[in-house]
Amino acid sequence: MTPRDLSGTHHPVAVIGGGQAGLAMSYCLRERGIEHVVLEADRVGREWRERRWDSFCLVTPNWQCKLPGFPYAGADPDGFMVRDEVLRYLEDYVSYFRPPLAEGVTVTGLRRSATGVFELASDAGDFTAEQVVVATGPYHGPAVPRLAERLPADVAQLHSSQYRNPGQPAEGAVLVIGTGQSGCQIAEDLHLAGRRVHLAVGSAPRVARFYRGRDCVAWLDEMGHYAKEVGEFADSEAVRMRVNHYVTGRDGGRDIDLRAFARDGMHLYGRLTEVAGTRLEFAAGLKADLDHADSVAEGIKDSIDAHIDAHGIDAPEEARYVPVWEPDEEPGTLDLREAGISTVIWSTGFVRDHQWIGAPVFDGRGYPMHWRGVTNCPGLYFLGLPWQHTWGSGRFEGVGRDAEFLAGHIDASRRLADVCDTLTGTPLHLSPAVPVG
Numbered sequence: 001m002t003p004r005d006l007s008g009t010h011h012p013v014a015v016i017g018g019g020q021a022g023l024a025m026s027y028c029l030r031e032r033g034i035e036h037v038v039l040e041a042d043r044v045g046r047e048w049r050e051r052r053w054d055s056f057c058l059v060t061p062n063w064q065c066k067l068p069g070f071p072y073a074g075a076d077p078d079g080f081m082v083r084d085e086v087l088r089y090l091e092d093y094v095s096y097f098r099p100p101l102a103e104g105v106t107v108t109g110l111r112r113s114a115t116g117v118f119e120l121a122s123d124a125g126d127f128t129a130e131q132v133v134v135a136t137g138p139y140h141g142p143a144v145p146r147l148a149e150r151l152p153a154d155v156a157q158l159h160s161s162q163y164r165n166p167g168q169p170a171e172g173a174v175l176v177i178g179t180g181q182s183g184c185q186i187a188e189d190l191h192l193a194g195r196r197v198h199l200a201v202g203s204a205p206r207v208a209r210f211y212r213g214r215d216c217v218a219w220l221d222e223m224g225h226y227a228k229e230v231g232e233f234a235d236s237e238a239v240r241m242r243v244n245h246y247v248t249g250r251d252g253g254r255d256i257d258l259r260a261f262a263r264d265g266m267h268l269y270g271r272l273t274e275v276a277g278t279r280l281e282f283a284a285g286l287k288a289d290l291d292h293a294d295s296v297a298e299g300i301k302d303s304i305d306a307h308i309d310a311h312g313i314d315a316p317e318e319a320r321y322v323p324v325w326e327p328d329e330e331p332g333t334l335d336l337r338e339a340g341i342s343t344v345i346w347s348t349g350f351v352r353d354h355q356w357i358g359a360p361v362f363d364g365r366g367y368p369m370h371w372r373g374v375t376n377c378p379g380l381y382f383l384g385l386p387w388q389h390t391w392g393s394g395r396f397e398g399v400g401r402d403a404e405f406l407a408g409h410i411d412a413s414r415r416l417a418d419v420c421d422t423l424t425g426t427p428l429h430l431s432p433a434v435p436v437g
Contacts, residue, residue, distance in 0.1 A: 004102060004104060004105060006102070006122060006125045006126075007125030007126060010128045011035065011036060011127065011129045012035045012036060012129070012414065013029060013035070013037075013129060013130065013133065014036065014037055014120060014129035014132050015037065015038045015039065015132075015135055016110075016133065016134050017039070017041075017134065017135035017384070018038050018099075018103065019047060019090075019384070020067060020384070021383045021384025021403070022038050022040065022133075022135035022136075023038070023067065023090065023099060024383075024399050025135055025383055025406065026097075026099035026100070026101070027068040027069055027070075027097055027099070027400075027403070028403045028404050028406070028407035029407050030099070031407070032407055032411050034407070037100050038100060039105045039122065040101060040103045040104070043103050043104070044094055045090045045091060047137075049087055053163050053164050053165060055083075055165070055189055055250065056082065056083040057081060058081050058086065059080070059181060059249050060080070060395065061078050061080060061215055061217055061218070061253075062078070062079050062080065062081055064217065064395070064397040065081070065089060066396060066397055066398075066400055067089075067093055067396060069096070070092075070096055072089070078215065079249070080249025080252075080253055102124070105122050105123065105124045106122060106123045108121045108122060108356050109121035109356050109358065110134075110357050111358040111359065112380070116378065117130065118380070120132070131380075131381070131413065131414075133373075133381045133383055134354075134380070134382050135382075135383040136384070137384045137385070138352050138386060139349075139350035140351060140353040141353055142351070143348050143349045143350050143351045144348060148275075151275055151344060155336060155343065155344055156169065156343040157343070157346065158343065158344070158345045158346070159345075159346050159347075160178075160182040160183065160186060160347040161350075163345055165189070166192075166193030167193075169195070169343035169345075170342040171342060172196075172341060173197070173340045174190055174195055174196070174198070174341065174342070174343045175197075175198040175199075175334075175339075175343070175344045175345070176197065176198070176200070177200045177347060178200065178346065178347035178349070179200075179201045179202045179204050179246065179258065179289075179347070180202070180204045180243050180244065180347060180349065181245075182347045183202075183347030184246040184248075184256045184258070185248055185250070186345060187199045187261065188256060191264070191265075191266055196265075196340070197266045197267070198266070198268075198269065199258070199261070199267070200270070200272045201270060201290065202243070203243070203292060204244070204293065205246075205292065205293050205297070206245055206256060206293040206297050207245040207246075207247050207296070207300055208255055208297050208301065208321070211318060212305075212308065212316055212318050216247075216300060216304070219304045220304075222307070223304075226397060226398065228390060228391070229389060229390055230388075230389060240367075240386060245297075246293075258290060258293070259290060259326075260324050263324050263325040268327065269282040269286060270285040270286040270289070270330060270331075270332075271285060279334075279336075280333065280334045282334070285330075286331070287327050287330065290323075297321065298320065352367070354366065359375075359377045359380055360377070361375040361380060370382050370385075370388070372405055373385070373389070373402055373405070373406050374409055378413070381409070381410070383399070383403060384402075388402055389401070389405070
């Protein structure tokens with residue numbers, strides 16, 4: 001580990017963030033002999049240690065865990081690592097190649113000086129770097145709508161990142177808002193424990209866990225789905241913002257079927273639109289959202305069928321999904337008191353916080369403008385963003401490929417600077433900073 005006092009130090013490359021993206025970046029830089037430092041605000045694995053519930057597990061099979069130089073080597077490649085196993089995987093990775101890691105260092109400011117060198121402020125002192133990789137991911141703080149402020153004070157509120165287990169909420173029913181991966185899995189966790197659950201459904205799609213004898217992830221990987229570049233989509237910017245399909249790896253993996261939950265006693269609603277005291281109002285879109293989720297899952301099966309037929313693959317036939325429940329009506333309101341709801345869990349995602357970055361590399365939504373992680377501020381890069389280049393960019397499956405690409409770009413920039421220094425006596429970084437439009 002590097003010393004915590006960074007005051008006055010200078011580094012060829014500074015990697016901000018010591019999660020899976022930052023560690024992958026460090027490995028790739030080390031392989032090229034590029035000196036660098038990795039700065040982690042907490043401890044490696046904090047996201048998995050502190051912001052995942054007790055029964056959390058990956059939704060992608062273990063064989064997709066492919067950090068550079070350290071692919072999954074356990075006994076269950078088709079299984080799904082639980083939270084503590086994921087944490088151990090990251091800790092073992094650190095032990096494996098021993099990156100130049102400084103934990104407990106929060107970077108609070110970054111700017112590119114007039115000479116082209118990056119000046120960084122941190123709680124361990126101010127320092128400089130030739131090039132910087134921001135590998136902090138996109139999930140910086142809980143996204144909770146302002147509607148939450150209107151809930152009665154005696155109703156407990158948790159964000160999904162604060163949920164731990166079914167025994168955590170006070171006695172009574174629980175309302176989960178949101179049906180992305182976290183919302184669906186938390187609702188299932190509570191439901192399986194016998195808690196009374198109300199669930200406000202959103203527009204997230206779903207996918208079957210298994211189809212025609214294999215995990216759907218294995219089929220899609222074979223079909224090249226995960227290698228498809230974001231630029232190949234006509235709506236590439238929208239793709240980056242899409243919600244992931246919900247499914248689970250729990251107990252060996254299975255579908256998450258909200259209709260089955262409803263059949264077995266869970267109360268489903270449309271999207272939450274209003275809070276007035278104890279009275280909540282919901283949009284009339286429950287049936288449409290359930291139908292949409294099913295249609296996406298069935299569409300994926302269609303593509304798998306086509307792949308099987310086109311390649312003459314011997315795969316077992318499988319009957320298609322038949323809905324097990326339909327809403328008799330669109331429940332428009334819910335009274336928290338009458339339903340006995342003690343706790344609301346907001347599974348409404350996260351917000352990005354890049355305010356500490358003083359470089360004009362963001363669009364009107366605050367999203368980093370880049371091509372494969374390379375910004376048009378020379379020497380500044382991003383790594384670990386969802387759909388940065390492919391589906392796997394923000395995951396164990398593909399972050400290593402993106403890190404290797406950036407390492408090559410960083411190496412080329414470094415060599416170009418050396419050439420400029422040799423030919424002109426003026427290092428490349430002393431050229432004027434290029435303005436970003």
